[in-house]
Amino acid sequence: MTDNKPLVLDVDGTLLSTDMLYENFWAGLGQNPVATLKATFKHLRNPAALKQELVNVAEVRTDLMPVNTEIKALADETIASGREVVLASASDRVLVARLAQDHGFSKTVFASDGSVNLKGATKAEALVQAYGEGGFHYAGDAAVDRAIWDHADGALIVGKHTSIARDLAAAGKQVAQYPAGWKMRDLLRALRPHQWIKNSLLVLPVIAGHDFTLNTLLMVLLGMAAFSAAASAIYIVNDLLDLEADRLHPKKCARPFASGKVPIPIGMITSLGLGAVALGIGAYLGTTFLMVVILYMALSLAYSLRLKRMRWVDIATLASLYTLRVVAGAAASGVVASGFMLIFIFPVFIALGCVKRLTELTLATSDERLPGRGYGRPDRDDLLNVAGLGAVGALLVFFLYSFSEQATALYPTRWLLWVAMIPLAWWLIRMIRLGYMGKQDYDPIVFALTDKRGIGILMILLSLMFYSAGLWHQWFGF
Known part of the structure; x- marks a missing residue:
């Protein structure tokens, strides 16, 4: 031509x-x-x-x-x-x-x-x-x-x-x-399957309640599948709402929709399908679990549309979304999540929400506010302070829990709970420090569940708690 x-x-x-x-x-x-x-x-x-x-x-x-x-x-x-x-x-x-x-x-x-x-x-x-x-x-x-x-x-x-x-x-x-077209592997990447590991938070009520029966674990696995589908549906919506911000980001610009590798209508259809799967499993697991899934999806959508652009509100919302996973685990398994447990994990998640923003700001290339966010690099010290307050608050609640009737019943050797506060504090301080230094993934929960040293610290924590509960003796005779 x-x-x-x-x-x-x-x-x-x-x-x-x-x-x-x-x-x-x-x-x-x-x-x-x-x-x-x-x-x-x-x-x-x-x-x-x-x-x-x-x-x-x-x-x-x-x-x-x-x-x-x-x-x-x-x-x-x-x-x-x-x-x-x-x-x-x-x-x-x-x-x-x-x-x-x-x-x-x-x-x-x-x-x-x-x-x-x-x-x-x-x-x-x-x-x-x-x-x-x-x-x-x-x-x-x-x-x-x-x-x-x-x-x-x-x-x-x-x-x-x-x-x-x-x-x-x-x-x-x-x-x-x-040539033109899109590839299934790019669509799967848009679902962020690596993020599904966060849904292991649904297991926490089972661990705290020491209920490891097969039926309980199967119900929790179904709950994790529902939350994985719900989360992926919202991830797609979030990516579609963030097209411009992602294209301005040094790493997120490669996301499937921002880069044009997957058509937007394909994403919309996939999101609707995953949402339907989440609600279907939720209905099977019971009204309470279904209501938690609906609340999670509604709050996630509100976060994507508006709340993530609001200073401090975004961190509180992130902490709430993490906490809802724990509530969902209790609803799916039938194990009661105590008030102490929920009061304990919320400040932990506040700290981790701050860590998420600290990581983003440390890796930012300028002092301007992050695209689509309410923070700039000058906010790092404030975020560090709030993360520290969250960690201290969590440790304080853990200590007070050790004196509760439930703790006395579940953990006969109570002094080991106080010893367990040492690896808990170590893990929290390490997470905050790594976030402040920019040595984490953009999602602290995903990082925490794939970080070998951090997992080792958490294993020490769980081992002390299990020993305090007498589970090691029950399982292995010592």
């Missing part, structure tokens, strides 16, 4: 490895959820009007949107050869014009305008009117683009459309094909 005819590029799925409508929708949910949902339901059957109204609801950074590298390279070569590159898209004109400016393309754009949805035959008619029959080359990615390829001189086909390519070649068209 070496003539002087312009190269016309479709945007969604062709130049971009994403879709502007869905980008705008999720940006709107993050910035103004009420207005976004109102516009969506109002114009659900009028895509042109919907696209225009969503543009007015939320700002999106078109310069950060992921591109199809091969198509972008082709566009750059085309411009270098002196030919014009024009964008023609069903997305709203405001965004398309901005994208064209971002990439140095022609100021002439063809796009939806609030009344006309420029797609398929409508787009073909506009291009033929502008350039004449066969007066342009067109790159697209969908079967609906066949209406445009029929009128173009050359067809650049993105994705697997073998039969269309064959028919166009038989009709005498110049045809070039470019």
